[in-house]
Amino acid sequence: MAEHKITFLPHKKSGFFEKGISIRDAALELGILIESDCAGIGTCAKCKVNVKDGVSSPSQVEKNLLARHELDKGVRLSCQAQIAGNSLCVIPPESQPMAGQILTSGMVGQTTLDPDIKKVLLNVPSSRLGEKYFDFEKVLNLLGQKGHLIRNYDFQIVRNLPELRHGDENAFTAVIDQEELLAIESGDTSDSLYGVxxxxxxTTVAAKLLNLNTDEVLAVISAANPQSAHGAxxxxxxxxxxxxxxxxxxxxxxxxxxxxxxxxxxxxxxxxxxxxxxxxxxxxxxxxxxxxxxxxxxxxxxxxxxxxxxxxxxxxxxxxxxxxxxxxxxxxLANLACFVGSDITAVLTVLDLDEKDEMQLAVDLGTNGEIVLGNKHRLLCCSSPAGPAWEGACITWGMRATHGAIERAEFIDGELRLRTIGGADPLGICGSGLIDLIGEFVRAGAIDGTGRILRASQLQGQSQNIFKEHIIHGKNGVNDIAVTRIDENRSITLTQNDVREVQLAKSAIAAGIQILMQELNVKPAQVSNVFIAGAFGNHARGQDVVDLGIIPGISPEKIVFIGNAALTGAEAVLRSKEAREKAERIAKKIEYIEIADRPEFQDNFVEGLNFAN
Amino acid sequence: MDDYSELQKCVITGKKLEVAETTSQFLDSGKTAKEILDGGLIPAMAIVGQKFEAGEFFIPEMLLAARALNAGLDILKPLLEESDVKPLAKVVIGTVKGDIHDIGKNLVGIMLRGSGFEVIDAGVDVSPAKFVELANESGADVVGLSALLTTTMPAMKDTIDEFESMGLRSKVKIMIGGAPVTEDYAKTIGADGFGRNAANAVGLAKSLVGG
Known part of the structure; x- marks a missing residue:
């Protein structure tokens, strides 16, 4: 069997593979992730690598998706190029999924620290000869006296018990979670109680370590979900x-x-x-x-x-x-419905939609837009297929909210000022940057109400001078927007088709919101607060949300961005029995509305495609 | 009165009332329904298709144009039938089983109608047996399958297999489309063609029926 060696750079990892295996699969075997939005079916063109020798010749898919000058330089799609001999493969930075910016800010549940998980110090003296209690039952009895009823325990705890008693030590620490005894530890360990x-x-996985005795956050981290290599x-x-x-x-x-x-x-x-x-x-x-x-x-x-x-x-x-x-x-945490998951349960745990008389709206802007509207009497949720635009996928220069992503764009004194995550050189545009950019051009009239990018000569008044230098000729006679130059040959652009993708995404959200409003017979003016969660960037502006028509008919000051509130909610449930009980109540109470099969959804969707002005 | 440019403009910009009015005027002036269709409505929708493909037009503009087109077609249709003008071909379109998304499929229907095809819309969540039944009873030349989810794509193959097992595969051309669908996938499952978008589907359907 012919085995061929492939070496990946900059990882400096090598392995031997059979002929015909794709570069992408070989990389994954070696634990190397290559960017991909399409699960390797050859539609996204995000998995570009550089490899010259030892691979199959370019497939039809590659000829369609890659430019001639790219192919000439040895740029290949790693899901298409197959191993045919020994080779050296360079994975460029833009094809390497990076750990995300830590999206940890959000509403903090103001419940007091009272976790389900507890440590209880017990004094369990050795039995005297002839005493009727057994060690383990003594533990259960002592816990009962302290008000902790135990209904479950793993019998392994009993097996471990004899080894725990050291000499004359009578101190033991019981670890309990709700009504389950998780463990018995030797001595007094009650000063250490941690949870995650x-x-x-x-796209992104985030985690937080807490000291549950002192209520301190000890560490926070996030990283790209490696499953992304199998589809966005x-x-x-x-x-x-x-x-x-x-x-x-x-x-x-x-x-x-x-x-x-x-x-x-x-x-x-x-x-x-x-x-x-x-x-x-x-x-x-x-x-x-x-x-x-x-x-x-x-x-x-x-x-x-x-x-x-x-x-x-x-x-x-x-x-x-x-x-x-x-x-x-x-x-x-409990799921709410098919595409309304426990992340939304967590978000609702740190909000008070279920407690107030007034109507409030919560939206998670992800690939599946999740929407909750209601008050303490009735709470409705739905899921709207927004597509991955908010997370930067299917946008020409789109990227997740990570290092180097343009997260903010604003015209100040006639100049387009950009802010990137981490202050780095711009690599692409994340969700918040995308709506900011489109918002600026829509307000100036350089993108019209139907979403068309106008020709520089069509711009009127003041906006002409400021905006026209950004309008460039795109493919097939449409116009694109040049955002910023990244080197001599390349500029980050916002194309006409990118604007179309955003129109699809925002209209799906708007149409979902409208259906929930109709169902509850609520007008936008009656909604007192709008909470927007999601990894699409923490620095979005309420004005953009209104001007793009993401949330129809709402005034910008009602909009609050709450970042990754799902993690905050998971944290609240960790810290507090009360929050956990609230999450469970919400899961029981909330009603799910299926919107995709409603005829008015498609009508609302089509009507909502235009921008607000 | 030979200049159809005003009528075309009204279709392209979605002016429904004007399209109906101008169509009637052309009929009054002695034009046949076929002449108005070929000279005015079909070229107008071809331009709409090009603009859509380029990104200059979007779904709302396309739907407006379709409404305007229909205002003209409604007037012409009885006359076309009377004078026994045959459609370019008959096409059954539908979204496959398990999938309920239909905006893309509807756009394909609009473009096909606007190009002179007769379109039978089977709706959404259409079973393989239903596709076969509709194609058979209408005598369709082409069947168009749509899927928006990668997970419902296999239902396209099931539908093609159903035509095969009923012995009707050679009677129809099958074309497929939808966001996750690719040219390669069309080949893999034995479809006759793949349409990138609604405008592209028209050219494909024409080539499949040899037009």
């Missing part, structure tokens, strides 16, 4: 599972591996041991959660779109392969 909150997003959106991931034997196991392993990697960083940062973590709370969209718990999510992708379970569910860390204390409780 995790939010599994389709949840539907592509399901497709991967359906089409590849062992696909579920593979995606499950990727996410568990990543969570363990994040945990390692967190505990090293905080200087504690993993075994001291007894609780982990997990939020995520329905598909991500199914995969993390090793449940086949395929039913979620076909009408009538049925999730396998709603939850909440508590599982042992060891049963999931999560490397904290093996007996630790992993609490999975």
């Amino acid at each position: 909150a995790v939010d599994i997003g389709t 959106d949840v539907v592509s991931r399901i497709k991967y599972i359906v089409e590849h034997p062992g696909g579920l196991k593979r995606l499950n392993r990727l996410i568990i591996k990543l969570i363990n990697g994040l945990l390692t960083s967190l505990i090293e940062n905080a200087g504690i041991r993993a075994t001291k973590i007894y609780k982990l709370t997990l939020a995520g969209n329905t598909v991500m959660q199914h995969i993390a718990l090793n449940i086949d999510p395929r039913n979620l992708a076909y009408s009538p779109y049925t999730p396998v379970f709603q939850g909440p569910v508590t599982l042992k860390a060891k049963s999931l392969g999560i490397e904290i204390n093996p007996t630790a409780a992993v609490y999975n």
Whole structure:
């Protein structure tokens, strides 16, 4: 069998592979991720690599998607190019998924610290000869006296008990979570109680380590979801599972591996041991959660779109392969509906939509836009297929909200000022930068109400001088917008088709909101607050949301951006029994509205495609 | 009165009332329905298709143009039938089983109608058996399958297989389209063609029926 060596740079990793394996698959085998939005079906052209020798000749797909000068220089799509001999492959920075900016700001639940997870110090003297109590029952009895009723425990705790008594030591620490006894530790360990909150997003996974005695955040981290190598959106991931034997196991392993990697960083940062973590709370969209718990999510992708379970569910860390204390409780927040996951349950936990008389709106701008509207009497949710534009996919120069992404754009004194994440040289445009840019050009009339980018000569008045230098000729007679130059040959542009993608995304959200408003018979003016969550950038402006018509008929001062509120919600549930109970109440109370099969959805969608002015 | 440019402009800019009015005027002046169709409405929709493909026009403009087109077609249709003018071909279109998205499919329908095809719209979530039934009873020349989700794409293959097993595969040309669909996928499942977008689907349908 002919085996060929391939070496990846800048990773300096090599491996031997059979002829015919794609570069992308070979990289993944070696633990190297290459950017991809389309799960390797050859439509996104984001997985560009540089490789000259030892690979198959360019496929038709590559000839269609790559420019002649790229092909001449050895640029290839890693999902298409197959190994044919020994080769050296360079993965350019733009094709390497990077750890995301830490999207951790958001509303903080102001509940007092009162976690479900507790440590209870017990004094358990050795039994005297002839005494009727046994050690373990003595522990249960003592816990009962302190008001902790135990209904569940793993029998392994009993097996471990004899080894725990050292000499005359009578002090033991019981670790309990709700009504379950998780562990008994020798001596007084009540001064260390740690927990971790995790939010599994389709593109970004974030985690936070808390000291649950002192209510301190010890460390925070986020990274790109490595499942992205098998598709940018949840539907592509399901497709991967359906089409590849062992696909579920593979995606499950990727996410568990990543969570363990994040945990390692967190505990090293905080200087504690993993075994001291007894609780982990997990939020995520329905598909991500199914995969993390090793449940086949395929039913979620076909009408009538049925999730396998709603939850909440508590599982042992060891049963999931999560490397904290093996007996630790992993609490999975409840899902609300097929495409309205426990991430939204978490978001609602830190808001008060379910408590007030007034109408409030919460929107998570992701690939699936999730929308909640209501008050304490009635709470409705729906999911709208916005597409990945908010997260930068399918936009020519789009990227996630990571280092180098343009997150803010504003004309000041006749000049387009850009701000990038981390203050770095611009690499592309993330969601907030995208709506900011379009907002500026729409307000100036350089993009008309139908979304058409006008010719420089069509611009009128003041805007002409300021904006015309940014208007350039695009393909097929349309106009594009030149945002900024990145080197001699290349400029970051916003093309006519990019504007069209944003129109599709924003109209899907607007149409979903309209249906919930109709259902509750609420006018935009009656909505007192609008909360916008999501990884699409934390620096968006309310005015853009209004001018683009993302949320129809609302005034900008009502709009509050709450960042990654899903992680904040998972954290609230970790910190507080009250928040956990609130999350469970919301999951029971909320009603799901299926909008895709409503005729008015398509009407609203088409009407909402234009910009507000 | 031979100049159709004003009528074309009214279709392109979506002026429904003007299209109806101008169409009637052409009929009054002695033009046949076929002449007005070929000289005014069809070229206008071809321009709409080009503008859409380039990104200059978007879905709302296309739907407005379609409404205007229909205002003209409604007047011409009975006359075309009377004078026994045949459509370019008959096309059954629908969104495949498990998928309920239909905006893309509707745009394809608009462009086909505006290019002289007779279109039978099967709707959404259409089973393979339903496609076969409709194609069979209408005597369709072309069947167009749409899917918006990568997960419902396999239903396209199921539909083609159904035509095969009913012994009707050779009677129809099958074209497929939708956001996640690719040329390669069309080849893999044995479709006769792949349409990149609504405008592109017209050229494809024409080539499939040898027009």
